[in-house]
Amino acid sequence: MDSFDLKLIRWQEKHGRHNLPWQNTRDPYAIWLSEIMLQQTQVSTVIPYYQRFLQSFPDIRSLAQASLDEVLARWSGLGYYSRGRNLHRAARLIVRDYQAKFPASADMILKLPGIGRSTAAAIAVFAYGERCAILDGNVKRVLSRCFGIEGYSGEKKNETLLWQKAEELLPPLDGTAGKNTKGRVEAYTQALMDLGATVCTRSKPKCASCPLQLECVAFRGNLVDKLPSPRPRKPLPSRETVLLVLTNAGKIFLEKRPPEGIWGGMWCLPEMAVSEDTIEHCKHRFGMDLRMPAQIQAQMQPFDHTFTHFRLRIYPQLLQVISVSSATVQHEGTSTWTTLDDALQSAIPAPVRKLFTNLRSSSGEKHG
Ligand code: SF4
DSSP states (O other): OOOHHHHHHHHHHHHSOOOOTTSSOOOHHHHHHHHHHHTTSOHHHHHHHHHHHHHHOOSHHHHHHSOHHHHHHHHTTSOOTHHHHHHHHHHHHHHHHHTTOOOOSHHHHTTSTTOOHHHHHHHHHHHHOOOOOOOOHHHHHHHHHHTTOOSBTTSHHHHHHHHHHHHHTSOOOTTGGGOOOTTHHHHHHHHHHHHHHHTSOSSSOOGGGOTTGGGOHHHHTTOTTTSSBOOOOOOOOEEEEEEEEEEETTEEEEEEOOSSSTTTTOEEOOEEOTTSOHHHHHHHHHOEEEEOOHHHHTTOOOEEEEOSSOEEEEEEEEEEEEEEOTTOOOOTTTEEEEOHHHHHTSOOOHHHHHHHHHHHHHHHHHHO
């Protein structure tokens, strides 16, 4: 009977994915970019972003030389912006400490910002053929089901067990069992990823076409729906905020967020506490006199944006600025007046993008 890895490799040859834009390359930079973009984001969403990003920044040097603004503008819309910031930091670090040569082992890759053990392993496997195990969310699910590992796979005890299993299952070292492992760890790793993404999916897995069906504990024990247990959910706390859409002569006022924290380094609408008075706030903070157009104001519906740790209720307010006092503090590079179209090309957070897209379509309707 075929070993675990051979079953997967044979299945992958016939049924796996072979032509994704980041496959068929050994370029560690391109592989790194794909692995980072694919964290928390689906393949179909990633593809156009990946291609545009590579066009703008084709190698480590060009990424390191770009400003954070340019990098985040290319990332804009993908979400989880700390990934873009870490990518940029890591590129600068690689240029400074490794003469722009990507680190050549999983252990060294792991030291870069924004890279965990599984991502470091995936890059090392695909770029260098290093024999190391991956354990992303999909692989955790496949192994939990196949080996009947109960409980939530993010729990420390389970995670240790799953890492052990992932290591044990790796294709043999060169020469052992008389088998040549050249290219085998790459094919095996891709197979695990493909199986998790296309067959052993979270809901409605396609067990009938799974190469692991015979040995799968969950399938044999009718436990597929029960393994792995979902993350124990605590209710998300909620917060609320006002986003000020300040307009003047066809332009919108944006502020740059501080580098750390939510939406760090991105261009954003000014925020204000819900309890504050809008007119007073804008007068004191920006030296702006406002008019609130009641009719337009009515079109701006509050909406929710969910972060990993809390839910944000956003109350947008569309306001016309009548005058800006000369005493207004507007620092070069940290605030700007911009058109809607230019704003949509910039690094803006997803809820601001949503607001602007709605604004653009409602102004299009009015003029259409
Ligand atoms: S048999 Fe079903 S549950 Fe088991 S590994 Fe395959 S797809 Fe997943």
